[in-house]
Amino acid sequence: MRMSENHLLLNSLRSIARIGETTLVLAAAGIRYANQKPPTSLLVRETFEKLGATYIKLGQFIASSPSLFPREYVEEFQGCLDQTTPIPFSEIQALLVDEFDRPLTEIFSHIEQKPLASASIAQVHAATLVTGEDVVIKVQKPGVETILHTDLGFVHFATKLLERFVPKLKFASLAAIVNEIKIRMVREVDxxxxxxxxxxxxxxxxxxxxxxxxxxxxxxxxxxxxxxxxxxxxxxxxxxxxxxxxxxxxxxxxxxxxxxxxxxxxxxxxxxxxxxxxxxxxxxxxxxxxxxxxxxxGQLKPEVWQASISFMQALQTTNYALMAENMVSMGMTHAKVDLKVLQADIEKMFQTLLMADPQKIISGETGDLNTLLMDMVQVGERHGIRFPSDFALLMKQMLYFDRFMQVLTPHMDLFGDARLQLVADVEPVSKLIH
Structure with a gap:
């Protein structure tokens, strides 16, 4: 009981300290904005990086969610990297001791002190089990979960203020966005x-x-x-x-x-x-x-997945009319859409994909893909279409595969020759399960 009380007290102290730290960083950002007037998106990204784990993940969420955030923020947060300085092994070892109800020597015969990787949420170490298997241990950094919940509470509070004082804010449905972020981030620390x-x-x-x-x-x-x-x-x-x-x-x-x-x-x-x-x-x-x-x-409803596959098949044959129909099917709209105008917008939009440099995609420069996704979202918005939040993840993965294939095998195209086999493989299964 005393250990539980001590744990609660420690978490409370961490929360108070975190609120104080956040306030100081935000105050410094406000002073910088008043004196230097940097682009808002740049200032927000740099502030998020200073605030650490939760805000870095929030920045990555923004970067991968062109269906939810304005273009300038999505583009700016492409540079928000989740690489942090490793914490001392002594802290990792202490957390491992705290997590298991038996000596570590009964589980691991060896743990490498130098980490294989260190990110905002967790650190990864190579190890060997007492039974001889080589393993990797992904260890959540101490205090991350408490900081996460404190930060999310602060973001929720800030959201309410923004909704009250900035009614014309470009972000649509802030409460829904914050809830989506919370769900994803809480899952990531579990x-x-x-x-x-x-x-x-x-x-x-x-x-x-x-x-x-x-x-x-x-x-x-x-x-x-x-x-x-x-x-x-x-x-x-x-x-x-x-x-x-x-x-x-x-x-x-x-x-x-x-x-x-x-x-x-x-x-x-x-x-x-x-x-x-x-x-x-x-x-x-x-x-x-x-x-x-x-x-x-990510998760998609069956009807969204079916529309997505049909969309990709239409792209395979450059049937922009059919692409327009399926874009309406996979989106969420109650408005009447002019399919001919949407078709023309889609055809113009996909010229971006044809001009993209595949080597940049492989090296991690994904600006072309994000530009295409943001263009697609903007086209949808102009026609009253709003995509499910996980749709951007799905499309980005498909487009990433396409550019990756162009480097490995330039004579094939995910949306062309290779897609014929992919669609042939998955379509019969689709009919069986739906």
């Missing part, structure tokens, strides 16, 4: 939910007899809400084509395998991997494709 996302995907792979793709095994007895212990994968990132050739004769086929798996998961899995950039795809030393990092997942 490693039990991330473990379940991995297990759901594993069941999907087993159900479809897919042996070419694998996700890391979760060691439940060495995992908690704040610690996630997973099988360690050995291989190379699918950003490195030359390195991939060590383990496969055909890097393009590895990508097609990953894409076919991801497309099928949209229909057959409870959620889809919503952050499957090349850094989260690995070609393993045995030639299989590894999907990692299931902290961010």
């Amino acid at each position: 490693f039990i939910e991330e473990a379940q996302n991995i297990l759901d995907f594993q069941h999907f792979l087993e159900k479809t007899n897919n042996t070419q793709v694998v996700v890391p095994k979760v060691y439940a007895k060495a995992s908690t809400r704040r610690v996630l212990t997973m099988e360690r994968f050995y291989g190379v990132s699918m950003t490195n084509i030359d390195a991939m050739k060590q383990y496969t004769k055909d890097p393009a086929q590895a990508l097609i395998t990953a894409m076919n798996t991801w497309f099928a998961s949209l229909m057959l899995c409870k959620s889809f991997h919503a952050d499957l950039h090349a850094g989260n795809l690995m070609l393993l030393t045995d030639g299989r494709v590894g999907f990692i990092d299931f902290g961010i997942v």
